[in-house]
Amino acid sequence: MQAVALFPEGPDLRVIEKERPEPADGEVLIRTLSVGIDGSDRRIVDGEIGGDVPDGEDHLVVGHEAVGIVEDANGTELTEGTVVTPLVRRPTDAGSHAAQNGELDMAPAGAFHECGIFGAHGYMAEYVTCEPAYLVTVPASHAEYGFFVEPASILEKSLEQAFAARSGFNWRPESAFVLGNGNLGLLGLARLATGEEFERTYCLGRRDRPDPTIDFIERVGGTYVDSRETPLRQVPAAYEPVDYVFETTGYPKHSVGAARALGPNGVATLQGIPGEATFEFEGGAFHSDLVVNNKALLGVVNSRKTHFEAAVDWLSDVSSGLLDDLVTGRYSVDEIDRALDDSPETLKTVICFE
Amino acid sequence: MQAVALFPEGPDLRVIEKERPEPADGEVLIRTLSVGIDGSDRRIVDGEIGGDVPDGEDHLVVGHEAVGIVEDANGTELTEGTVVTPLVRRPTDAGSHAAQNGELDMAPAGAFHECGIFGAHGYMAEYVTCEPAYLVTVPASHAEYGFFVEPASILEKSLEQAFAARSGFNWRPESAFVLGNGNLGLLGLARLATGEEFERTYCLGRRDRPDPTIDFIERVGGTYVDSRETPLRQVPAAYEPVDYVFETTGYPKHSVGAARALGPNGVATLQGIPGEATFEFEGGAFHSDLVVNNKALLGVVNSRKTHFEAAVDWLSDVSSGLLDDLVTGRYSVDEIDRALDDSPETLKTVICFE
Numbered sequence: 001m002q003a004v005a006l007f008p009e010g011p012d013l014r015v016i017e018k019e020r021p022e023p024a025d026g027e028v029l030i031r032t033l034s035v036g037i038d039g040s041d042r043r044i045v046d047g048e049i050g051g052d053v054p055d056g057e058d059h060l061v062v063g064h065e066a067v068g069i070v071e072d073a074n075g076t077e078l079t080e081g082t083v084v085t086p087l088v089r090r091p092t093d094a095g096s097h098a099a100q101n102g103e104l105d106m107a108p109a110g111a112f113h114e115c116g117i118f119g120a121h122g123y124m125a126e127y128v129t130c131e132p133a134y135l136v137t138v139p140a141s142h143a144e145y146g147f148f149v150e151p152a153s154i155l156e157k158s159l160e161q162a163f164a165a166r167s168g169f170n171w172r173p174e175s176a177f178v179l180g181n182g183n184l185g186l187l188g189l190a191r192l193a194t195g196e197e198f199e200r201t202y203c204l205g206r207r208d209r210p211d212p213t214i215d216f217i218e219r220v221g222g223t224y225v226d227s228r229e230t231p232l233r234q235v236p237a238a239y240e241p242v243d244y245v246f247e248t249t250g251y252p253k254h255s256v257g258a259a260r261a262l263g264p265n266g267v268a269t270l271q272g273i274p275g276e277a278t279f280e281f282e283g284g285a286f287h288s289d290l291v292v293n294n295k296a297l298l299g300v301v302n303s304r305k306t307h308f309e310a311a312v313d314w315l316s317d318v319s320s321g322l323l324d325d326l327v328t329g330r331y332s333v334d335e336i337d338r339a340l341d342d343s344p345e346t347l348k349t350v351i352c353f354e
Numbered sequence: 355m356q357a358v359a360l361f362p363e364g365p366d367l368r369v370i371e372k373e374r375p376e377p378a379d380g381e382v383l384i385r386t387l388s389v390g391i392d393g394s395d396r397r398i399v400d401g402e403i404g405g406d407v408p409d410g411e412d413h414l415v416v417g418h419e420a421v422g423i424v425e426d427a428n429g430t431e432l433t434e435g436t437v438v439t440p441l442v443r444r445p446t447d448a449g450s451h452a453a454q455n456g457e458l459d460m461a462p463a464g465a466f467h468e469c470g471i472f473g474a475h476g477y478m479a480e481y482v483t484c485e486p487a488y489l490v491t492v493p494a495s496h497a498e499y500g501f502f503v504e505p506a507s508i509l510e511k512s513l514e515q516a517f518a519a520r521s522g523f524n525w526r527p528e529s530a531f532v533l534g535n536g537n538l539g540l541l542g543l544a545r546l547a548t549g550e551e552f553e554r555t556y557c558l559g560r561r562d563r564p565d566p567t568i569d570f571i572e573r574v575g576g577t578y579v580d581s582r583e584t585p586l587r588q589v590p591a592a593y594e595p596v597d598y599v600f601e602t603t604g605y606p607k608h609s610v611g612a613a614r615a616l617g618p619n620g621v622a623t624l625q626g627i628p629g630e631a632t633f634e635f636e637g638g639a640f641h642s643d644l645v646v647n648n649k650a651l652l653g654v655v656n657s658r659k660t661h662f663e664a665a666v667d668w669l670s671d672v673s674s675g676l677l678d679d680l681v682t683g684r685y686s687v688d689e690i691d692r693a694l695d696d697s698p699e700t701l702k703t704v705i706c707f708e
Contacts, residue, residue, distance in 0.1 A: 097526075106523045106648055108618040164522035165650060168515045169460045172451075255641035264462040270645050277638030284631030287609035290653030291624050294460055296519060297651045299644030 002333050003125035004351070005059035011047040013340075015333055016059070023129040029072035030084060030135075034330070034352045035124045036065035036147030037339055038183060039250075040117065045340060049273075050118040063124030063351070064088045064116035067138060067146025076132050083143040084135040085312075086123060088114050088150065089302055105157065105302035114302075124333070126353055136308040139316050145323045147350055148187060152311035153303035155188040155246065158269040159197070160307065162244055165267050165296045173243035174199045177225075177235065177261055180248035181205035181213040183348045184271070186326055188246050191314055193220040202239060204232075204249075212345070216325050232257035242266060252277040256286050259297050267296040356687050357479035358705070359413035365401040367694075369687055370413070377483040383426035384438060384489075388684070388706045389478045390419035390501030391693055392537060393604075394471065399694060403627075404472040417478030417705070418442045418470035421492060421500025430486050437497040438489040439666075440477060442468050442504065443656055459511065459656035468656075478687070480707055490662040493670050499677045501704055502541060506665035507657035509542040509600065512623040513551070514661065516598055519621050519650045527597035528553045531579075531589065531615055534602035535559035535567040537702045538625070540680055542600050545668055547574040556593060558586075558603075566699070570679050586611035596620060606631040610640050613651050621650040 089112040091099030098107030116122015138146040176198040178189045193201045201222040241263025250272025258268035329349040331339040339349040443466040445453030452461030470476015492500040530552040547555045555576040595617025604626025612622035683703040685693040693703040
């Protein structure tokens, strides 16, 4: 079968021929339908992050946003033909607390691998094997968009953590602000704009009209905020002090800037992972603003099965037209280089296996 | 009656003669027993923060950590002779959401005054009046230490917010770290060291032995961490990555430093309110550390009735000997200047009205 593999020397990304995997006891065989590509994948391929090969191997199969069909249920509780999407983390020690309680997303470094990112093969292969415990069912009607479940699950986790962090009082949020109009930002905005938790949504970008991301923001009912005109600290005056910030830029000044955009009792979740950066910082104002306004700043990484399930629930209600707006290219495995190309027009590209 | 009043011109602090207040309908008359002094009081008296006089007045009665006895229940549900401690905030609009839901500690600026801090008289007077809704009962056995309820309530709120912020997963904290060995830090450490939530506690200071604060830290079972030898970022390696940080220093580098001292999934609450300060900052590392380790940073200010009640519950179990260790001076109202004096030996000073 074909697979897209990263050889760390170089690094060098190649489409290789691998033997089709045999499911071990308790595992199912999955025929991969499609695998989404995100910014992390591009950084892995560029050798910036992750890329560690599994023990005893010379390559890492990449891809962590996958959807596939159970081809061989292998005596498990799953049924052949079921559409599934796999979680990303796997325990390094199956007996550990982190592995047993289903919260690998909260496990400390060393307690897990991330499939397609480091230490365990990913899903950009015609067939993969997986234990049902790490699979979430996707309605067949949405099989074509199942690669969105993983990124959407990040928003679900962030939202859960944000509401938990505000559960010690009677929080009444009205507005949410997404930092970044890349794929995760726009997908998150579409979720936040459902009206379930927030009445008004905003999204930060730095693009001129006409622009498809601005069109998308407005299509879901959000307000576009141009960071070149309105820096974060001016957002409360220019728009409103917001109740929730969902950061996706990985721009390190946004860690502290997110807090400045919040109103009293607001909460920001950070998801971006920047590299090293040192800068001048109004630390006194940051500190006192957090305190006198009871603000909260949370880092959030990865997600667990319940977040995948919440993401499936939401995505099942989203029109295919809206999701199609986020997909800027579907490619065959032989077109992996084109799929990895990044440009201002790129939102989500996808490798399709059929 | 005597009262300690701040006249903003100057500013000038004087013991004045005032008319004994008459309780309005629905208010009780309280005979003040004692009023604690904290760092905020010193900053108010120095004209650094607060100090705004009530409408139509030329002075502000100071003091916000009080305990007294109901002298005239005035037809309310309270009983004469009951020992009580008053909350700090009062609504500017009694019909507002913040006033109605009992969470004035989460109210936005403008929605409240703080008695003895800004906009409403405090409690450093022989008699004060108050509605029962803003009073919490203290066991008569602990009347002598009732001024500790307000600062102890800050720790209770912070702890509640910290656990709320970690309620979205199976958090299993073991260690707590207090930044600052002033009165609030030591009082907080004593609470955190009860063993109810944490197995190990640490307290940061910058003093040489022999020192009464180091003695206190060790008396309650904590470990003294000298910040001159072990900066916050080295705490995880030198001691352990901690699960909870309670910041009381108001040192602006501690806002970001607190996060560095945390282990995975840890939470820090900030309580100090620094002035302006700008400095170089490893913002990339701060941002990515929060994210990949699911860390949380919360600002916490003021407290509400349930936090006062939790503080009373805890203080009722604390030995008077331990609390006496924190009280470095009890003064009459005429000795207010001595009570306000600050030195490395000063922990908690108290004005006693009888």
